[in-house]
Amino acid sequence: MYRYDEFDSQFVNDRVSQFRDQANRRLTGELSEDEFRPLRLMNGLYLQLHAYMLRIAVPYGSLDSAKLNTLAYIAEKWDRGYGHFTTRQNLQFNWIKLEDTADILAKLAEVEMHAIQTSGNCIRNVTTDQWAGAAADEIADPRPIGELVRQWSSLHPEFSYLPRKFKIAVTGSPNDRAAVRVHDIGLRLHLNDRGERGWEVLVGGGLGRTPVIAVTVRDFLPEHELIAYLEAIMRVYNLYGRRDNKYKARIKILVHEIGAEKFRAEVETEYARRPHADTKVEERELQRISAYFAAPQFEKLPRWSATFEEARAKNKDFANWVRTNIAAHRADGYAIVNISLKPEGGIPGDATADQMRVVADLAQRYSFDEIRVSHHQNLVLPHVKRDDLFAIWKVLQASELATSNIGLAGDIIACPGLDYCSLATARSIPIAQSISRKFADLNRQHEIGPLRINISGCINACGHHHVAHIGILGLDKKGEEFYQITLGGSSADSASIGTILGPGFAGEDVPEAIEKIVNTYLARRQPGEEFLAAYRRLGPQPFKEALYAAA
Amino acid sequence: MTTTATEKGKILTANRLRDGEVVFLTHSGEWSENIDGAVLATEPQAQAALEARGKGDERVNLVTGTYLFDAERRDGHVFASHIKERIRSLGPTVRVDLGKQAEGKGGHFAALQGV
Numbered sequence A: 001m002y003r004y005d006e007f008d009s010q011f012v013n014d015r016v017s018q019f020r021d022q023a024n025r026r027l028t029g030e031l032s033e034d035e036f037r038p039l040r041l042m043n044g045l046y047l048q049l050h051a052y053m054l055r056i057a058v059p060y061g062s063l064d065s066a067k068l069n070t071l072a073y074i075a076e077k078w079d080r081g082y083g084h085f086t087t088r089q090n091l092q093f094n095w096i097k098l099e100d101t102a103d104i105l106a107k108l109a110e111v112e113m114h115a116i117q118t119s120g121n122c123i124r125n126v127t128t129d130q131w132a133g134a135a136a137d138e139i140a141d142p143r144p145i146g147e148l149v150r151q152w153s154s155l156h157p158e159f160s161y162l163p164r165k166f167k168i169a170v171t172g173s174p175n176d177r178a179a180v181r182v183h184d185i186g187l188r189l190h191l192n193d194r195g196e197r198g199w200e201v202l203v204g205g206g207l208g209r210t211p212v213i214a215v216t217v218r219d220f221l222p223e224h225e226l227i228a229y230l231e232a233i234m235r236v237y238n239l240y241g242r243r244d245n246k247y248k249a250r251i252k253i254l255v256h257e258i259g260a261e262k263f264r265a266e267v268e269t270e271y272a273r274r275p276h277a278d279t280k281v282e283e284r285e286l287q288r289i290s291a292y293f294a295a296p297q298f299e300k301l302p303r304w305s306a307t308f309e310e311a312r313a314k315n316k317d318f319a320n321w322v323r324t325n326i327a328a329h330r331a332d333g334y335a336i337v338n339i340s341l342k343p344e345g346g347i348p349g350d351a352t353a354d355q356m357r358v359v360a361d362l363a364q365r366y367s368f369d370e371i372r373v374s375h376h377q378n379l380v381l382p383h384v385k386r387d388d389l390f391a392i393w394k395v396l397q398a399s400e401l402a403t404s405n406i407g408l409a410g411d412i413i414a415c416p417g418l419d420y421c422s423l424a425t426a427r428s429i430p431i432a433q434s435i436s437r438k439f440a441d442l443n444r445q446h447e448i449g450p451l452r453i454n455i456s457g458c459i460n461a462c463g464h465h466h467v468a469h470i471g472i473l474g475l476d477k478k479g480e481e482f483y484q485i486t487l488g489g490s491s492a493d494s495a496s497i498g499t500i501l502g503p504g505f506a507g508e509d510v511p512e513a514i515e516k517i518v519n520t521y522l523a524r525r526q527p528g529e530e531f532l533a534a535y536r537r538l539g540p541q542p543f544k545e546a547l548y549a550a551a
Numbered sequence B: 001m002t003t004t005a006t007e008k009g010k011i012l013t014a015n016r017l018r019d020g021e022v023v024f025l026t027h028s029g030e031w032s033e034n035i036d037g038a039v040l041a042t043e044p045q046a047q048a049a050l051e052a053r054g055k056g057d058e059r060v061n062l063v064t065g066t067y068l069f070d071a072e073r074r075d076g077h078v079f080a081s082h083i084k085e086r087i088r089s090l091g092p093t094v095r096v097d098l099g100k101q102a103e104g105k106g107g108h109f110a111a112l113q114g115v
């Protein structure tokens, strides 16, 4: 299980007392808001629509029961009894008081958690596959590399004042679940013919107002060269990235403006110029870090579990849940459990303190005390015995946590939108709720098959709408909310940015529009053809006709 | 229903520094959590005076992030023109059990629910 090393603990504790002092000075007026704002943002504290919002980092989306129980405790003591899991695998509390924040940070530090580097123009927390270290299709656990990158980038003086925020994602599996193609830097593990590891380095992807798919600058970078190479990329960015215009400051704009070829050449020149790191040191460091992510001691189990098969045959609801919410584990007899935080009509990503405790307890009893947060705003129990699945499902069911819709129409990603976020132009959550109700029939969801619907409440695209099969963007037209629909986006291996279909819709008309899109797909799909594949074959035309045909 | 004349103008709002609570400037220069207590400035001069007052309270660290927004007063109640301010003065539309609307401090217009 991942934990901080001593350096980090000391550092986090120092930061808490530093913040306590800063907050006190702000409250007594020694610090003005202009002086204080960057300090609170560095500690993850934002001012939102109804109160302060605290964004807590969950590195690699990895939690244990002590951490999740602490989040539940904070939710009850200092917030309103719930928290919101985000697409950045973080947790946000929406009702925080400035005067309580230092106490909350101190409570978090007790379980080695913090809110550092969740904002500002630095390298943000590295994100990865929520099934890291568990997935059957994984080449290697990507988290040690993520951690190597984090330790290198954290508080690196050269990279604390970048032109703009910087996001890195890492995947160790051939099936990309970390959306590496839409990050500033994406790292993707490959094996060569000799079985050696190398990293594909992708640069310049991103969402927001200018969505772009990243370009590959290296196909197969030996592992020990990774940090030195990343440093070369950061140097080039720091040197040429625009600082005059915040909307043009991301590395994607630089790559776009000078072209992939020129960018690659600049990086290679910079890389060649640099003294190369001692590979032994890198390898030793990586080994040291890997120990923190050591896989649990899996028992040797038969692949086939009679208990499980029997339960599945007897109980249709359980069988349905298994079909969508269980993923293949790399160890025989084990499974990955995906816990949907998307009940029918619910708020995507919200979990109550009680639900957090239920999941923490299950993790402790059945999953080697590990929990993960996925960027789809769901939770994961990564290492569960197949024998225990039925018992777990029963407990989840009693807490409204057993909706069998992972990857289906009801598994909607939605940012907080105008219900909470001060940057929003429209609400996202009610749209998610009304679509979820429209597709409430789970049998129908299973019939439709894999479908990714994502909603953002403004152009910042925290809801990743550009890379959804069906993306919804909330905008403001003369004081009224309206919603633009895009089709055909994907963040997976063949990543693509969705295409805008036509004029937007009023909120109340969105569910009906989604229904028409889905019906068009159902009418025209070939046997076994998923939504995205059908869209790519058919193009936008039939969907446009269905949506905009004269009524 | 008796209708009185509708007054249009601007209201000064902010977040209270210590807890972030949404507040509105009142006639007496206090900050109210309830939008109905807000003073509505119809003239540019009065609006400027509100702003100045707000800046002053920012300097003495009562509130932060003051700004004016459009609203109108009808039957003694204040209605924010834009949905964002309506949500700020009530609470999240998806959690009507939370925020001002649940604490009896909400505005006098219906919460937006669903879409």
Ligand code: SF4
Pocket: A415, A416, A417, A418, A421, A422, A423, A424, A425, A456, A457, A458, A459, A460, A461, A462, A463
């Ligand atoms: S996309 Fe916009 S509305 Fe949604 S959370 Fe991000 S900034 Fe807020």
